[in-house]
Amino acid sequence: MSSTTDFNAAALHSFLNQPVNPAMIIYLAECASDVVECVSTLVPSLVPSLTSHQGRPSESAGFYILVPDLRLPSLQEFIYRLVELSKIETPILMSTLIYLARLKRRLQSCQGSPSTSHRIFLAALILSTKYHDDTPYTNGSWARLSRIATQRHALRLSCDDVNHMERELLLLLNWDVSIPERDLYTELRPLINPVSVVVLLPMPIVTTRLQNGLSFDSSPMRRPAVITPHALRPTMSALAVPAHHTRYMAMSIKSNQIPTRYNALAAICAWITLAGFIVLPNTFTSIEKSESLRKHQGGKVLQSAVRNVQLLPLAGVLCGVGVLGSCWLWWKWQKNYVWLIAQVFM
Known part of the structure; x- marks a missing residue:
C-alpha cells in the first residue's frame, strides 16, 4: 500500500473514530439553512406542496410551524440538542448531508417559515437513522427529543408533525434514500480534509487550530492534494453499507478506546x-x-x-x-x- 493510500485511510479512520464535535454541528447547520430561504416573519411555509400519486396537490403546507410568542432556537442549538439526547454517532449524523444536498436541488428559489430548516434537518436525520439503523427511535420518540420549551426558546412538534415531515421528505427525494459512494465523498470532503490536517500537523498547531475553530474553506492547507476520491474509494464504501455493517464498524472502532x-x-x-x-x-x-x-x-x-x-x-x-x-x-x-x-x- 502506498504512502498516499495509508494517509487517506488514516484520515478517514480518524474522522469516523472521533465523536460529534461543534465543527460538525456548525457545518450541518449551515448546510440545512441553505436548503431553502427562511423568511424573518412568521408566515406559513412557502415551500410548494407535494403532488400526490394522482397528480393533485396535497392539502398540507409541508415543513410548517407558527410560534407567535416565543423565539425559535437557533439551528445549531436544535441540532446540538438532538445529538446530545439521541446519542447519534458520526457516520449516521453526517449522512444527512446527502439528503440536504438533494433537497437543495429540488427546492431551489423556494422560501419557508423560520422553522423550515429545523424541520428539514430533523426529517433528514430520521431518514438517515432509519437507513443505517432502524431500531433506536420511533417517530414519537423523535418528536419528544426535538421539543424545546424554555423561557427563551420554543419548538413543539407532535408525532403527527414528524410523520408528515417524513412522508413529505420521502416524496421530495422520490423515495431515493440510498447513499452512493460518490455522494458520500462529495458531501463529506469538507469534513474529512480538516481531519487530514490533524493527521499531518504537529500537536501544538492542531490544538491552536481547533481552539480557533475549524473553517471549511478552500485554502490549500484545508484541502491537501493527497485526498482523492480514488484513494478513498476502498474505505468510503464502508459508510454506504446496511445498518448492521455500520454499527459493527462503529463498535469495532470504539473497541480500541476501552481500557x-x-x-x-x-x-x-x-x-x-x-x-x-x-x-x-x-x-x-x-x-x-x-x-x-x-x-x-x-x-x-x-x-x-x-x-x-x-x-x-x-x-x-x-x-x-x-x-x-x-x-x-x-x-x-x-x-x-x-x-x-x-x-x-x-
Whole structure:
C-alpha cells in the first residue's frame, strides 16, 4: 500500500473514530439553512406542496410551524440538542448531508417559515437513522427529543408533525434514500480534509487550530492534494453499507478506546462462564450414570451420586458470575457486543 493510500485511510479512520464535535454541528447547520430561504416573519411555509400519486396537490403546507410568542432556537442549538439526547454517532449524523444536498436541488428559489430548516434537518436525520439503523427511535420518540420549551426558546412538534415531515421528505427525494459512494465523498470532503490536517500537523498547531475553530474553506492547507476520491474509494464504501455493517464498524472502532483493565475483566468473565459450562455437563452425567447403576450397586452408588450433586451449585455460581459480569460490561460500554465477543475468543 502506498504512502498516499495509508494517509487517506488514516484520515478517514480518524474522522469516523472521533465523536460529534461543534465543527460538525456548525457545518450541518449551515448546510440545512441553505436548503431553502427562511423568511424573518412568521408566515406559513412557502415551500410548494407535494403532488400526490394522482397528480393533485396535497392539502398540507409541508415543513410548517407558527410560534407567535416565543423565539425559535437557533439551528445549531436544535441540532446540538438532538445529538446530545439521541446519542447519534458520526457516520449516521453526517449522512444527512446527502439528503440536504438533494433537497437543495429540488427546492431551489423556494422560501419557508423560520422553522423550515429545523424541520428539514430533523426529517433528514430520521431518514438517515432509519437507513443505517432502524431500531433506536420511533417517530414519537423523535418528536419528544426535538421539543424545546424554555423561557427563551420554543419548538413543539407532535408525532403527527414528524410523520408528515417524513412522508413529505420521502416524496421530495422520490423515495431515493440510498447513499452512493460518490455522494458520500462529495458531501463529506469538507469534513474529512480538516481531519487530514490533524493527521499531518504537529500537536501544538492542531490544538491552536481547533481552539480557533475549524473553517471549511478552500485554502490549500484545508484541502491537501493527497485526498482523492480514488484513494478513498476502498474505505468510503464502508459508510454506504446496511445498518448492521455500520454499527459493527462503529463498535469495532470504539473497541480500541476501552481500557486494558476492562479487557482483562471481560476475559476473566468469559473464562469463569466457560468453567461453569464445563462443570455442568459432568454433574448431570454423573447423576445419570449413578441412577442407571443404582439397582446393581445400591447404597454405594447413591452415596457417590450425592457427592456429585455438590458440583451443581458450583456450576451455577460460575455460570452466574460469568454471565452477570459480561452483561455488566456490555451495558457499561454502550452495548458493544463486538468488543465483548472478541474478548471471549481471544
